[in-house]
Structures are given as structure tokens and as C-alpha cells.
Amino acid sequence: MADVAPPTAGNTTVEINDAIFCEHFKEVCTDCDYDGREENDAFFGYDPIDRGGLEAPPATVNKEGIWQCKKHGSTACNQCFGWKKQIMRARTVAKKAGKK
Numbered sequence: 310m311a312d313v314a315p316p317t318a319g320n321t322t323v324e325i326n327d328a329i330f331c332e333h334f335k336e337v338c339t340d341c342d343y344d345g346r347e348e349n350d351a352f353f354g355y356d357p358i359d360r361g362g363l364e365a366p367p368a369t370v371n372k373e374g375i376w377q378c379k380k381h382g383s384t385a386c387n388q389c390f391g392w393k394k395q396i397m398r399a400r401t402v403a404k405k406a407g408k409k
């Protein structure tokens with residue numbers, strides 16, 4: 310009998326403009342032991358590396374249940390939710406730091 314241990318309770322994730330964050334709006338969170346980098350990297354077409362985690366800006370859920378940025382009220386805001394650019398930047402930083 311295979312008893313699968315239940316996942317840690319209360320590990321809620323939110324999806325903002327196609328990127329996944331923990332309930333605290335963090336991609337890497339020590340509070341809830343969450344790391345969504347691999348998933349987000351794969352979604353945006355990058356090889357997962359040990360880079361700095363993204364952090365989502367203040368956002369609210371709209372009538373349709375989609376997250377939108379507080380600043381501009383946009384669900385696909387290029388400035389607040391420009392994940393691809395932010396991941397690219399984090400990768401550059403990580404690569405620079407890792408290479409001797």
C-alpha cells in the first residue's frame with residue numbers, strides 16, 4: 310500500500326500574468342518554503358539556474374478573478390508584470406556572480 314504523504318498544508322500559489330508566485334507574491338519564499346523558479350523558467354523558455362527570485366508588485370484581483378497591478382490596473386502590465394525581462398536580468402546577475 311502506497312501511502313502518499315499529503316503536501317504541506319496551506320501551500321497556496323497565485324498566478325500573475327503567467328508567472329507563479331506563493332501567496333506572499335514571492336517566487337522564492339522562505340516563509341512558506343516555496344520555490345517557483347524552475348516552473349517559471351520552464352514556462353518562459355529558460356533553463357532553470359540558481360538565480361534570484363522574482364517578486365510581484367502590489368496587485369489586486371479583478372472581477373474576472375485575474376490579478377492586475379495596483380499601479381496601472383492592468384492584468385498584463387509590461388512594467389509590473391514583465392517577467393521575461395526580469396528573469397533575464399536575474400539570470401545575468403546570477404551568471405556574473407557565479408563565473409570566476
Ligand SMILES: [Zn+2]
Nearest residue numbers: 331333338341
Ligand atoms: Zn510565501
Ligand SMILES: [Zn+2]
Nearest residue numbers: 378381386389
Ligand atoms: Zn503596472
